[in-house]
Amino acid sequence: xxxxxxxxxLVQPGGAVRLSCAxxxxxxxxxxxxxxxxxxxxxxxxxxxxxxxxxxxNYADSAKGxxxxxxxxxxxxxxxxxxxxxxxxxxxxxxxxRRFRITFWGQGTQVxxxx
Numbered sequence: 001x002x003x004x005x006x007x008x009x010l011v012q013p014g015g016a017v018r019l020s021c022a023x024x025x026x027x028x029x030x031x032x033x034x035x036x037x038x039x040x041x042x043x044x045x046x047x048x049x050x051x052x053x054x055x056x057x058n059y060a061d062s063a064k065g066x067x068x069x070x071x072x073x074x075x076x077x078x079x080x081x082x083x084x085x086x087x088x089x090x091x092x093x094x095x096x097x098r099r100f101r102i103t104f105w106g107q108g109t110q111v112x113x114x115x
Contacts, residue, residue: 001025001104003095008109010068015085015113021078022091023097033071033078037091038108044094048080052099062088085113 007019024106031051038044048059048069057069068081078095090113095106
């Protein structure tokens with residue numbers, strides 16, 4: 001089982017970035033996907049989720065209106081489009097796959113929002 005995040009980097013305030021999470025080793029379409037983040041000195045927090053069936057989404061208040069989570073089951077990939085980025089969005093972003101009590105995590109990708 002692997003979840004591999006990519007797309008992070010340094011971006012200016014107000015900019016945008018799209019994170020990708022490539023999955024392998026399990027039935028991707030059966031799992032709820034989510035993105036989480038952890039800033040230095042803070043606990044990991046949930047950013048957004050998307051269900052396995054129907055693709056319903058939910059967002060943390062900090063992400064509403066700026067971030068969009070999506071999935072492509074044909075490509076076994078989840079995405080997080082982040083717009084209007086702020087310095088407080090700086091964190092390591094983690095991809096998660098969950099089905100009942102089974103959960104998998106990626107290794108994370110750093111996003112730094114700074115001028």
